[in-house]
Amino acid sequence: xxxxxxxxxxxxxxxxxxxxxxxxxxxxxxxxxxxxxxxxxxxxxxxxxxxxxxxxxxxxxxxxxxxxxxxxxxxxxxxxxxxxxxxxxxxxxxxxxxxxxxxxxxxxxxxxxxxxxxxxxxxxxxxxxxxxxxxxxxxxxxxxxxxxxxxxxxxxxxxxxxxxxxxxxxxxxxxxxxxxxxxxxxxxxxxxxxxxxxxxxxxxxxxxxxxxxxxxxxxxxxxxxxxxxxxxxxxxxxxxxxxxxxxxxxxx
Numbered sequence: 487x488x489x490x491x492x493x494x495x496x497x498x499x500x501x502x503x504x505x506x507x508x509x510x511x512x513x514x515x516x517x518x519x520x521x522x523x524x525x526x527x528x529x530x531x532x533x534x535x536x537x538x539x540x541x542x543x544x545x546x547x548x549x550x551x552x553x554x555x556x557x558x559x560x561x562x563x564x565x566x567x568x569x570x571x572x573x574x575x576x577x578x579x580x581x582x583x584x585x586x587x588x589x590x591x592x593x594x595x596x597x598x599x600x601x602x603x604x605x606x607x608x609x610x611x612x613x614x615x616x617x618x619x620x621x622x623x624x625x626x627x628x629x630x631x632x633x634x635x636x637x638x639x640x641x642x643x644x645x646x647x648x649x650x651x652x653x654x655x656x657x658x659x660x661x662x663x664x665x666x667x668x669x670x671x672x673x674x675x676x677x678x679x680x681x682x683x684x685x686x687x688x689x690x691x692x693x694x695x696x697x698x699x700x701x702x703x704x705x706x707x708x709x710x711x712x713x714x715x716x717x718x719x720x721x722x723x724x725x726x727x728x729x730x731x732x733x734x735x736x737x738x
Contacts, residue, residue, distance in 0.1 A: 490709070492709060495711065502517070523559065528722040533561055534563075534710060552581040564612055566586060566655075567587075593637070609652045611650070612652060612654070613653075615642060615657070617658060618658075644679050646682075652682065658687070662688040666691055667700075673704035674703070684706050690713075726738055
């Protein structure tokens with residue numbers, strides 16, 4: 487069995503790390519380069535960098551910042567936000583990223599997933615999905631969560647897999663920033679529907695039990711968190727030690 491992964495996330499706005507609740511009320515959370523260095527040192531398995539306003543502001547991801555972060559970490563590094571073409575992906579990979587994450591553009595142009603996989607390989611392509619529960623169903627949202635596509639989550643997750651994506655970064659808009667634990671029902675819905683790795687995101691609290699739950703009950707392959715790491719509520723190294731003690735297969 488593969489070890490479960492712990493992944494800090496850097497949500498970037500105007501070159502700075504920010505964090506909000508339910509995709510709103512963003513607050514400054516630190517310098518992205520310094521945070522990236524800290525997480526690499528603490529033993530994070532991977533790092534995710536999301537330029538969260540790039541799509542709505544109709545601009546490209548800040549490749550200069552990607553380059554600075556990549557030069558300071560020694561773990562796999564995924565970048566997303568504002569990606570709308572193969573050229574965008576080439577620029578991000580050339581800046582030092584190991585993988586790219588596509589979200590809104592993939593929903594609007596599903597064929598781009600196939601194109602990216604054929605061009606770069608599935609191991610390089612992560613499809614991010616932001617979902618919200620409405621009337622007992624989960625629906626895919628795009629444009630930083632501002633637009634409900636009307637597409638049911640499980641259908642889109644299966645299509646993403648069928649088109650060759652290497653993994654899914656799944657964020658619960660309802661749980662985002664609440665620190666009350668991951669949406670187990672939502673994550674289980676997706677992990678049961680697909681065979682590719684699923685990264686659980688949204689709701690990570692300052693207790694290892696939340697991570698253990700999403701790993702063992704929802705069968706997520708990785709768990710992503712931001713606030714608890716940014717503000718040192720629960721350092722990556724301590725979290726991993728607690729999970730190992732609790733019997734979770736984790737890499738120390």
